[in-house]
Amino acid sequence: MNVKLTDVAREAGVGYGTASRAISGRGSVDAATRNKVLAAAEKLGYRTNSMARALRENKTRTVGLIVPDIINEFYTESAAVLQDELDKSGYQLVVSTIGNDPEKERRAIESMLNRQVDAVVHVPVNPQAEFPKGFKVVELNRRSDVNRPTVTSDDAAGLKELAIHILNQGYRDIGIIIGPAELSTSRDRKTGFVSALESEATQRGVREELRYRVVHSRYSPTGGYDAFTVFTEDLPEIVVPLSTQLTLGVLKATQKRSIQIPNDLALACYGVAEWLAVWGPGITVFSPDLPAMGAAAATQVLTLLDAEPLPENHLKIPGQLIVRGTTPKI
Structure with a gap:
């Protein structure tokens, strides 16, 4: 049986628009209604048709992440939170690792554009790295020489x-x-x-x-x-x-x-x-605070994808000094 969103809405006793917002995670729906819609979707075995939705919206529902590596905890912690936050809004993360090599970075950007990702979160290596004019980019941890939205540690x-x-x-x-x-x-x-x-x-x-x-x-x-x-x-x-x-x-x-x-x-x-x-x-x-940086980068990207203006273009996230035993008084 091909379960449609209208079936889910009927089962949950809500309108089609409410059901759509509840399942996509986008838009204003109270927690009780969202849970009711999700329970109905699970009961009926409803699965979103991501390809059809992408065609309707002219989006691939993917966001690229270009980082030096995924071994360094500096990037894995941010990436994990970034993925979680994007997933809530129906986006998947596509990751490319480049070391600190400007040529690999150039190829990664080209690959992301060929994949037609909707936006990119980028840890720049080349300060002049180029994206097409108007393409949605948020820089994480590092800043390039181009005036783009950034999320860095304070x-x-x-x-x-x-x-x-x-x-x-x-x-x-x-x-x-x-x-x-x-x-x-x-x-x-x-x-x-x-x-x-x-x-x-x-x-x-x-x-x-x-x-x-x-x-x-x-x-x-x-x-x-x-x-x-x-x-x-x-x-x-x-x-x-x-x-x-x-x-x-x-x-x-x-x-x-x-x-x-x-x-x-x-x-x-x-x-x-x-x-x-x-x-x-x-x-x-x-x-x-890497988790907070990842969450902030996700918010910036989703705001850009919604074609909304950013409240602040350059976010600096506070960290924490932790004093331990390697700095005793002399």
């Missing part, structure tokens, strides 16, 4: 908290490891952290005591390992790798050189991985 506020904590603990000689200079995340984290260090040190009257060294590297464990070698002949009091992958590389480097954390070297970082809480005495971290 790193400036979070890293200011981290800088204040480090200075409060008495550290004045600081080694900073950050990703490639051309990426917006690297620029924002470096600027936010260094500016906060300088400003706070000046206010405290300890600016002349402050010494910091910045090393750029790849966002990877190998990048963190290689960057740390710059400090091995002249260890700072604390090292601050500004990504989880960089932190993993630093830990490998200190272990190989028998440098004990926090006895020989304090450590604080940027990231969200669960192992940061259980490694050794626990690693002090500024943790961005």
Whole structure:
């Protein structure tokens, strides 16, 4: 039996439009009515015809996600929430991973356009990456040089908290490891952290005591390992790798050189991985709110797909400073 939406509406005792909004998840329907419609649909064995709906709406009901990788928890956590939120509105997520390779990024964009996805959530690699004029794009975590809607972590506020904590603990000689200079995340984290260090040190009257060294590297464990070698002949009091992958590389480097954390070297970082809480005495971290970022990106995309104006084009999501045992007072 070919069950139609009209059958579901009749079974639930509601109008066709109400049944449509309840099943699609789009539009205003109270919870009790939605549950009644969904129960009727399940009872009758109703299944939406996604192909027919796509033809009616001139949409594929798909959204692309272009990310460096899906191994890094930075992207998996955001992607999981993004998928859940889009699914509620009847959209599926199509994922493409590109490393940090601009050529793979170009091919991924071309592939998404060939698939005729309705919109793309994009973690930019090339600051000038191009989409057709008018195509719906929301940038996640990173910003390109093009003025598009963005959802990023409020790193400036979070890293200011981290800088204040480090200075409060008495550290004045600081080694900073950050990703490639051309990426917006690297620029924002470096600027936010260094500016906060300088400003706070000046206010405290300890600016002349402050010494910091910045090393750029790849966002990877190998990048963190290689960057740390710059400090091995002249260890700072604390090292601050500004990504989880960089932190993993630093830990490998200190272990190989028998440098004990926090006895020989304090450590604080940027990231969200669960192992940061259980490694050794626990690693002090500024943790961005990735689920909130994924949810915000979904809201931005769905708003664009509904052809509605965005209340705010550039969203910054607050994170959290978590103090643990790798930053004891000196």
